[in-house]
Amino acid sequence: MKNGLLIAGAAVLLLLLAAGMALLVRRLVNRSAEKRIAAYQNELMERHYHEVENMYRQMRGWRHDYHNHIQTMKAYLAMGQADRLEGYLASLDQDLNRVDTVVKTGNVMVDAILNSKLSMAQAKGIAVNAKAAVPPELSVAETDLCVILGNLLDNAMEACMKQAEQEARFIRVYIGRFKGQFYLSVSNSVGGQLQKRGGVYQSTKSGSHGFGLKRVDALIEKYGGYLNRQDEGDVFATEVMLPLE
Numbered sequence: 001m002k003n004g005l006l007i008a009g010a011a012v013l014l015l016l017l018a019a020g021m022a023l024l025v026r027r028l029v030n031r032s033a034e035k036r037i038a039a040y041q042n043e044l045m046e047r048h049y050h051e052v053e054n055m056y057r058q059m060r061g062w063r064h065d066y067h068n069h070i071q072t073m074k075a076y077l078a079m080g081q082a083d084r085l086e087g088y089l090a091s092l093d094q095d096l097n098r099v100d101t102v103v104k105t106g107n108v109m110v111d112a113i114l115n116s117k118l119s120m121a122q123a124k125g126i127a128v129n130a131k132a133a134v135p136p137e138l139s140v141a142e143t144d145l146c147v148i149l150g151n152l153l154d155n156a157m158e159a160c161m162k163q164a165e166q167e168a169r170f171i172r173v174y175i176g177r178f179k180g181q182f183y184l185s186v187s188n189s190v191g192g193q194l195q196k197r198g199g200v201y202q203s204t205k206s207g208s209h210g211f212g213l214k215r216v217d218a219l220i221e222k223y224g225g226y227l228n229r230q231d232e233g234d235v236f237a238t239e240v241m242l243p244l245e
Contacts, residue, residue, distance in 0.1 A: 105175060126169040130174075187236065188236055225240060226242075227239070
């Protein structure tokens with residue numbers, strides 16, 4: 001009888017130890033995953049910061065040259081060289097289009113990220129078309145929205161650059177209200193074979209960059225939103241719907 005009690009007690013103790021070890025391992029795994037996600041988030045926000053800083057540096061540079069441009073145009077006008085003045089104005093117009101904020105969404109943070117990414121895409125020779133308006137009653141945190149948008153545009157640029165023919169590269173962005181919800185769509189040309197596993201699209205990036213798609217999925221799930229990814233031929237599209245207040 002006593003031996004039986006000892007064996008039963010030992011079994012219970014072993015079960016408790018096993019449960020404790022399992023809990024400890026689970027906590028360590030979760031902590032490790034949280035650290036990786038936090039590191040990725042910090043890396044992403046730092047990259048966005050530098051991209052936005054670069055865009056504003058370009059704008060400040062153009063403003064700094066403004067006085068010189070005025071003096072040059074005055075000189076052409078004084079000399080009666082209307083043809084050279086016209087050509088100079090056309091050149092300035094193109095330059096301004098490259099550095100000015102091309103899209104105004106009504107949200108400062110989204111403007112910064114969106115215009116920075118689109119400016120980068122244009123610099124890579126990617127044709128860009130964007131129409132965006134962020135509803136004021138947005139319930140999603142601005143930082144989370146910028147993470148979603150930044151990841152989608154980074155992936156779109158990466159896919160476009162795999163397209164062999166430059167004239168075939170494009171990114172289209174639409175942001176607005178649809179059926180009473182916040183709607184975000186990014187479509188782009190693709191080069192090469194898309195990777196799928198179990199019907200789920202896989203990132204072609206390695207290391208911490210592989211968190212991009214998972215981070216987008218997690219944030220959309222966090223807000224109870226809707227996500228749809230699909231491809232047709234050489235075009236890939238992502239649709240996101242998030243609740244408004």
